[in-house]
Structure formats: structure tokens, C-alpha cells
Amino acid sequence: MNVYTLKGVVPDYFQAGYVLVDKGSALCVDCAFDPSVLRALLKEQNATLHGFLLTHCHFDHVWNADVLPREFGVKLYASPLTQALLDDGSWLGNVDKEFHVDETLQDGQKLNLGGFEIEVIATPGHTADGLCFLVDGQYLFTGDTVLPPYVGRTDLPTGDEIALKASCQKLWRLPDDTVIYPGHVYRFDDQPKLVKPRHTVGREKVTNVINKR
Numbered sequence: 606m607n608v609y610t611l612k613g614v615v616p617d618y619f620q621a622g623y624v625l626v627d628k629g630s631a632l633c634v635d636c637a638f639d640p641s642v643l644r645a646l647l648k649e650q651n652a653t654l655h656g657f658l659l660t661h662c663h664f665d666h667v668w669n670a671d672v673l674p675r676e677f678g679v680k681l682y683a684s685p686l687t688q689a690l691l692d693d694g695s696w697l698g699n700v701d702k703e704f705h706v707d708e709t710l711q712d713g714q715k716l717n718l719g720g721f722e723i724e725v726i727a728t729p730g731h732t733a734d735g736l737c738f739l740v741d742g743q744y745l746f747t748g749d750t751v752l753p754p755y756v757g758r759t760d761l762p763t764g765d766e767i768a769l770k771a772s773c774q775k776l777w778r779l780p781d782d783t784v785i786y787p788g789h790v791y792r793f794d795d796q797p798k799l800v801k802p803r804h805t806v807g808r809e810k811v812t813n814v815i816n817k818r
Contacts (some may be wrong), residue, residue, distance in 0.1 A: 730769025
């Protein structure tokens with residue numbers, strides 16, 4: 606499996622969306638990138654898209670969720686809490702956008718999308734609706750729950766420091782060699798880039814700042 610990072614369209618937030626590609630199938634994590642860039646990558650890889658997995662409701666991760674699923678004819682998957690949070694316009698600075706979660710995902714749920722085996726891990730703390738996705742038992746997409754060597758902030762609405770600590774402890778129980786793909790990357794190319802993994806659960810459960818709080 607190859608994992609590509611796509612830069613989110615919201616300026617100055619360095620949001621990282623991901624496109625997973627394997628054997629002609631593709632899957633997206635988060636939903637804030639340029640449709641034309643995604644389309645070009647799928648064409649280049651000769652891959653068919655099978656869905657968008659949303660890690661949480663913050664605008665820098667959902668910005669084009671009103672466009673991308675419909676344009677590509679696939680579903681938007683998210684927490685059962687996400688729709689109500691998205692319906693609250695304050696999350697988007699009262700921008701006139703409407704979002705629709707097509708299918709909700711429960712903690713511990715397992716599903717197969719286009720051959721990708723996905724385990725859903727509820728990780729509240731940064732937001733109440735936080736989800737992480739373990740793909741093929743090895744690749745962990747953490748959104749803003751874990752941002753090595755840090756974690757997401759908890760001073761925004763529905764943030765909860767105690768819940769975030771518990772969520773991280775849940776993630777630290779995964780195998781040490783589980784590779785982490787965080788929701789923000791601070792060095793970006795404008796075009797999709799093949800990701801070289803640098804972070805693992807084994808490293809984070811020792812070095813992450815949440816362990817010292």
C-alpha cells in the first residue's frame with residue numbers, strides 16, 4: 606500500500622489529508638483538499654476511490670466535505686457525533702456550507718472499503734467526535750488526536766484533556782511498530798507526495814508530551 610499526503614486548501618493550517626492506494630483501489634482520510642488534485646492522483650494511479658474517512662469536525666479537515674463525496678460518488682464516513690457538530694455553523698466561522706455524513710462509525714467497528722481493512726477507534730479529547738483509523742492492522746491515521754511528538758489542543762468546544770489522555774492510552778496499546786499518520790504536516794509540497802513513515806506507536810508512547818501531563 607502507498608500513502609500519499611495532500612495539502613488541505615485552508616491557508617496556514619498545514620492540514621494533511623491522505624490518499625491510500627493499493628491494487629487499483631483508493632481511500633481518503635479527511636476531506637479538505639482540492640478536488641482537481643485528487644482527481645489527477647487517482648488518474649495517475651489508475652485507482653478507484655471508495656470513500657472518505659473523517660477524523661473530526663474541525664473546518665480545516667472537512668472544508669470540502671460538501672463537495673468531494675458527491676463529486677466522486679462515494680460516501681463520507683464519520684462519528685455519530687459529527688453531523689450535529691457540523692450543523693453548528695460556529696465550527697466553520699459561519700461560512701455557508703452544508704455537510705452530510707452518509708454513514709456513521711462506532712468504536713471498534715471493522716469494515717472493508719475497496720479491499721482496505723479498517724478498524725475504527727473512537728478517540729475523544731481534541732473534539733468529542735474524534736476518530737482514528739487503523740488500516741490493514743498497521744497504518745494508524747490519527748487526525749488531531751496525536752501530532753507527534755504532541756497531541757491536539759483541548760481548549761476548543763468539546764475538548765477534554767482527561768478524555769484525550771485516555772484516548773492516547775488506548776492507542777498506545779497497539780503494536781509498537783504501528784505507523785502513525787497525523788492530521789498536520791508542517792513541510793508540504795503543493796502536489797501529492799508519497800509519505801515516508803517517521804512516527805510509530807512505540808516511539809510516541811515513550812516520547813509524546815501527553816505522557817508527562
